Amino acid sequence: MTVPPGPRKIFVAALATETNTFSPIVVDRRAFEESLYAPPGQHPATPTLCTAPIPVGRRVCAEKGWELIEGxxxxxxxxxxxxxxxxxxxxxxxxGQLQAALPVDAVVLGLHGAMVAQGYLDPEGDFLERVRGIVGPDVLLAAELDPHSHLTARRVAAADVFVVFKEFPHTDFVDRAEDLWRIxxxxxxxxxxxxxxxxxxxxxxxxxxxxxxMRGFVDRMMALEMSDPKVLSLSAIHGxxxxxxxxxxAKMIAVTDGxxxxxxxxxxxxxxxLFANRGKHLMPQLDEKAAVAQAMAAKAHPVVIADMWDNPGGGTAGDATVVLKELLAQGAQGVAIGTIWDxxxxxxxxxxxxGAEMPLRFGAKSAPFTGEPMDALVRVVRLNAEAEMRFGESVVPFGRAARIAVLDDQGQETGIEVILNTVRAQSYDPSLFTALGIDPLAQKILVIKSTNHFYxxxxxxxxxxLYCSAGRPYPNDPTTTPYRHVRADIWPRMADPFGKDS
Incomplete structure (x- = not known):
């Protein structure tokens, strides 16, 4: 790859989502617009997870005196x-924006890597191939990826460099964008x-x-990057x-200097x-009965119950009621639930x-194995027309939201409050609760919907x-998930895919 000396011209853009192919919720153009849609030059100063290459690129190119063309x-x-x-x-x-920007010295993209579209099993591969077709074989093509992605051969063939978030929870997406731009x-x-x-x-x-x-594994990857001059970047694709x-x-990426x-x-x-530690990475899980009982018996508060598989960040609706109904059944008080999508x-x-009191049916409307809809008398405590929470340096909208107190049949408070929301988002940060006037530190139990990004x-x-496995809103057991495309020769679908025990 030969680049003539002088100021550089670089094109940057982002196109990202994560697709749960078992979810019934189709993502249309409006879903992008509700989460983030920024035409050229209109991206906010703060990054939104997979868009971090844009604000980082602005700073880098300004410092270098290079021209950054934003898509x-x-x-x-x-x-x-x-x-x-x-x-x-x-x-x-x-x-089209890239075509209009030609010639460029490099293309830098923010992708997720787990998008699947109608008619496209590998949309990012299609996108990267088309970018390569426009710029030709000699222009640097680099992208930042989420580790929960599918690293296809098609993508590797099209791109020169992938840098992947190392942390789960993804607290390092800006740091990894810095690494990408350094390369x-x-x-x-x-x-x-x-x-x-x-x-x-x-x-x-x-x-x-x-x-x-995994904590020690990531630390060793970063130590190798610092100590080995041949290594430009190391990344683990979780899948x-x-x-x-x-x-x-899962796959490993090593980017070396030639x-x-x-x-x-x-x-x-x-x-x-990584393979040697298979089955040892995931956190221990409790069912809903054990999680609620343990939280209620706790002497110190707040106890966080993570409804880990009803995670909108994994493509579920985030409307399961299994944990809520167990809390009511066991008489829990001092509880705030954030959120139930409805x-x-x-x-x-x-x-x-x-202030209104009303009968309300909410939750468990999207898919099987999420419990039954909740029918309750409720009091509307607080409304927020544009609710947001933090996620690191990002601001995450969760739409119009309502805080409701669940009442008993006599109209007395049960001690359980629920945040209902309109834009699906997992529970990243305690600001989820403060956005609706709830002090998270004053609660005995906080119920959130996230696998680990909340941590x-x-x-x-x-x-x-407490990590709670309640219901089956998410296909979390590869040995029983009804895959049609995933290969059979992969652990745990096959005990020994490398054949070392034969």
């Missing part, structure tokens, strides 16, 4: 398949020649970095088990280390107004964190 940035909160028209129009919008700058200024090597770990697992063994696609699964063989050996060594119930609350923000305030 559209679009992000939709995870759900089901992306409507074909939504994907194609957003893709073609960005490709871009060093490449364009002739100091490095990045090559990617990939190893297929042949496993489906969940890899929280808030606990061992996304709710994505039924042929190349789903030494593909060295990178391949390093990626294999690290990948086999746009219709929110609309009814807004019509009734703050960084809630751990400092929690007396205890």
């Amino acid at each position: 559209t940035a679009a992000w939709a909160d995870p759900a089901g398949l992306v409507a074909r028209g939504a994907f194609e129009t957003l893709r073609d919008e960005i490709l 871009v700058v060093d490449t364009l200024e002739g100091r490095v020649r990045p090559v990617m090597s990939v190893f297929d770990c042949r496993m489906i697992d969940v890899f929280p970095t808030s606990r061992e063994p 996304f088990m709710a994505g039924d696609v042929p190349e789903m699964g 030494d593909a063989a060295y990178g391949a050996a390093l990626a294999e060594r690290l990948g086999m280390e 746009p219709m119930a929110v609309q009814l609350c807004f019509v009734a107004g703050e 960084a923000a809630f751990q400092p305030i929690a007396a205890d964190i």
Whole structure:
């Protein structure tokens, strides 16, 4: 890759969502607009997870005196398949902007990596191939990815560099965008020649970095990046088990300075280390009865119950009622639940107004295995027409929201309050509760819907964190999930996919 000296011209854009192919919620153009749709030059100063290459690129190019051409940035909160028209129009919008920007020295993209669209099992592969077709073989093509992605051969063939978030929860998306731009700058200024090597770990697992063994694994990756001059970047692709696609699964990426063989050996060594710890990464889980009983027996508060598989960040609706009904059955008090997604119930609350008491049916309307709809007398405590929470340096909207107190048949408060919302978003941060006037520190029990992204923000305030597996809103067991496309020779669908025990 040869770049003439002088100021550089770089194109940057973002197109991202995470697709649970088992979710019934189709993602249309409006879903992107509700989460983030920013035409060229209109991206806010704060990043939104997969769009971090844009604000970081602004700073880097300003410091270098380079020209940054911004394309559209679009992000939709995870759900089901992306409507074909939504994907194609957003893709073609960005490709048209790139075509108009030519010639460029590099293209930098913010992607997720687990998008699946109607008619496209690998939309990011399609997108990257089209970008490569426009800019030709000699222009640097680099992208930042979420680790919960599908690293297909098609994508690796099209791109020069992938840098992936290392942390789960994803607290480092800005840091990894900084790493990506460092490699871009060093490449364009002739100091490095990045090559990617990939190893297929042949496993489906969940890899929280808030606990061992993944915490130590990530620390070792970062230490190698600092100590080995041949290594430009190391990344672990976790995979996304709710994505039924042929190349789903964990993979290791080593980006080295011109030494593909060295990178391949390093990626294999690290990948086999991951494989050796298969089944040991996921946090211990309780069912709803045990989680509620343990939380109620606690002497210190608040106790956080993570309804970990009803996670809108994994594409579910976030409207399950299993934990709520167990809390009521066991007589729990001092409880705040954030959130249950139910746009219709929110609309009814807004019509009734703050202070109104009303019968309300809410929750468990989207899919099987999420419990039954909740029928209760409620009081509308607080309304927020534009509710938001924090996620690191990002601001995450969760739409019009209503805080309701659940009452008993005599109209007395049960001690349980629920936040109902209209824009699906997982529970990232305690500001979710303060946005509706709830002091999270004053609660005995906080119920949130997230697998692990909540951890960084809630751990400092929690007396205890309980991971609760309640119902089956998310396909979390690869041995029983009815995949149609995922290969059979992958752990745990096959005990020994490497054949080392034969």
